[in-house]
Amino acid sequence: MQVISIQSQVVHGHVGNSAAVFPMQAKGLSVAAVPTALFSNHPHYPTMHGQILGPELVAGLLRGVEERGLLDSAAAIITGYLGSVANAEIIADFIARARQRAPGLLHICDPVMGDDDLGVFVAEGLVEIFRERLVPLASLITPNRYELELLAGTEARSMDGIADAMATLCRNGTQAAVVTGCVLNDTASGSVETVAWSPTGMSRTAVRRLPIRPCGTGDLFTALLTARLCAGEALLRAAEGATMEVFSVLERTQACATAEMAITGFRFADRPLPEPAEAAAS
DSSP: OEEEEEEEEESSSSSTHHHHHHHHHHTTOEEEEEEEEEESSOTTSSOOOEEEOOHHHHHHHHHHHHHTTHHHHEEEEEEOOOOSHHHHHHHHHHHHHHHHHOTTOEEEEOOOOEETTTEEOSOTTHHHHIIIIIGGGOSEEOOBHHHHHHHHSSOOSSHHHHHHHHHHHHTTTOOOEEEEEEOOTTOOTTEEEEEEEETTEEEEEEEEOOSOOOTTHHHHHHHHHHHHHHTTOOHHHHHHHHHHHHHHHHHHHHHHTOSSOOOTTOOOTTOOOOOHHHHHHO
C-alpha cells in the first residue's frame, strides 16, 4: 500500500519525513517521500544549513510522482511543512488533481504553522493557504490546538470549543480532525490530551506530560495515525493507538536522554501498547 508524504527532510534528527517515513515503512507501507525543504537539522540547534526547496523543483518532484503512476496505488497523501506560499499552491493543485482522479484517496493534512509558545513560525501567507486551499481538500486534519484556533478563528480550549471550531471548518470541506497537544479547561493536571473529532463522535486520550519536548512529535503522530487508518482502523481507535505509540517513543527518549526522538531501533510493528489510563497515571 502506497503513501505519498510531502513535507520537510533533515540530515540529522527526526522531523518531517525524517520522522515519518521509517515508522510507516515499519508498518508495511511503501512511502514516496517528497521533500519541501532540506536542512541539516531542525532550527532549534545553534546552526542550521540548507534551504526551502524552490517551487519548480517541488513541482518537478510531484510531476515525477504522477508520471511513475504512484497515484494509482496510493491510499493516502500526507502534507506537512510546506515551506513557502508558492510550494503550498503547487501542492494544493497536486492534491486537487489526485483527489479528482481517485475520490477515495485520503488527504491527511498536518497544517504545520505554529504552537502556543512559539506563535506562528511559517512564512507570511501560509496560514491563509492552509485555511483556504489545503484544509478544504483534506479528508482529515491533524493540527495542534493552537493551529486549530488559527484555522477556525475561534478558541478551542474545551471539547465544545473544539467541536465548534471543527463545525466551522467542515463547512469549507474537511471531514474530521485529530487535535494534538491539548491542555483543555478540564484536562487533569500533569496530563496532555489528543482529541479526535468526526461528525459522528469525539474521543479524548490523555497521557502524562513528560519533562521533555523533542521536535517532530506531530510529524511522527500523523505518520502513525495514517498507518493505522490505512490498515482499516476506525478514526477514534486509530487516534488513541497513535497517541499511545508516540507516548511510548517519548518514554524511550526520556530514558535514553537524547535530544532527538529515540525512533531508531523502536519496534513500531505489532508493538504491545499501554492502555491510556496506565499512561496517564504512570
